Amino acid sequence: MILLVMSERKIIDETSSISRKRGNGLLRREVWVDRQGRVVRYNLAYINHALHSGDNGRVVGYDNAHGVHHRHIMGKVEYVTFKNFEDIEARFEQDWLTIGGRK
Numbered sequence: 091m092i093l094l095v096m097s098e099r100k101i102i103d104e105t106s107s108i109s110r111k112r113g114n115g116l117l118r119r120e121v122w123v124d125r126q127g128r129v130v131r132y133n134l135a136y137i138n139h140a141l142h143s144g145d146n147g148r149v150v151g152y153d154n155a156h157g158v159h160h161r162h163i164m165g166k167v168e169y170v171t172f173k174n175f176e177d178i179e180a181r182f183e184q185d186w187l188t189i190g191g192r193k
Contacts, residue, residue, distance in 0.1 A: 098122045098130050113190040114138055115149070121175075129175040135162075136186035150185045152178050161185075 102121040115138030122131040135151035144165040151162040159172040
């Protein structure tokens with residue numbers, strides 16, 4: 091018998107709708123942690139097909155797929171310096187509020 095042990099688990103998997111008044115679209119958040127509770131994988135995205143039709147509507151997003159921390163913005167990819175996950179979340183929130191949201 092083969093026993094597979096998962097070294098990470100998904101703790102956040104949510105999609106939230108943004109009202110038209112606040113900018114319209116969807117916010118997508120996925121976060122995985124290791125056994126010690128450290129964030130090891132993440133995907134944050136603001137999706138709004140009215141603002142950007144490419145990249146499946148992803149206007150701005152941050153993730154560390156392929157072992158590289160990067161930002162997607164209107165179809166372009168830029169590498170970002172990773173300090174900690176809280177910093178990435180703050181940058182993401184600032185970006186989506188600036189680009190498509192309204193406080």
